[in-house]
Amino acid sequence: MTQSISRVQTPKASQYLQQLCKHFGHKVPVEFDPLNGSIKLPFGSCTLEARGEELILSVEGEDTGKLEQVIGSHLERFAFRESLNVTWDSAGGPSHPETRQ
Numbered sequence: 001m002t003q004s005i006s007r008v009q010t011p012k013a014s015q016y017l018q019q020l021c022k023h024f025g026h027k028v029p030v031e032f033d034p035l036n037g038s039i040k041l042p043f044g045s046c047t048l049e050a051r052g053e054e055l056i057l058s059v060e061g062e063d064t065g066k067l068e069q070v071i072g073s074h075l076e077r078f079a080f081r082e083s084l085n086v087t088w089d090s091a092g093g094p095s096h097p098e099t100r101q
Contacts, residue, residue, distance in 0.1 A: 001044075003060040004068055004088040010079065013050035019078050020048065020071070039071075046071050057086075064090075 010016060014034045021032035021039060029040045037048040044061015057075075059067035072086040 001060055001062060002064045002090065003058060004064045004090055005059075006057045006068075006072070006086050006088045008055045008057065008075070008084055008086055009053060010055055010082060010084060011053050012079070012082075013053060013055035016055055016075060016078055017048045017050045020074060023074065023078075041067065041070070043067065059088075064088075 008016075017037050018032060018034060021030045021037040024030055024039045024041070028042070031038050032048070035050050039046040039048070041061070043063055044059060044067045046060075046067060047058045049056040049058075055075075057071055059071060061067050068088045072088070075086060076084055
């Protein structure tokens with residue numbers, strides 16, 4: 001399994017963490033509180049952490065590209081009033097930022 005991490009700067013980190021978890025919770029297992037969350041998708045998982053004005057997303061699975069796209073596109077849709085810059089870096093390997101806009 002591979003892992004990617006995104007650090008998104010937003011004053012609404014906790015709000016978006018909870019919104020993502022509530023949204024996915026209608027279809028897949030999730031756990032969350034205002035500062036931490038996890039989403040278990042059929043093809044991998046995402047852990048979320050709100051640290052002040054930073055939302056840290058970590059995806060892990062066989063197809064991290066698909067996880068990045070699914071989680072990133074949902075976050076961007078929820079935060080349409082902000083110009084979020086969601087970029088992903090491979091954990092423990094060379095950086096491969098992929099901007100989702």
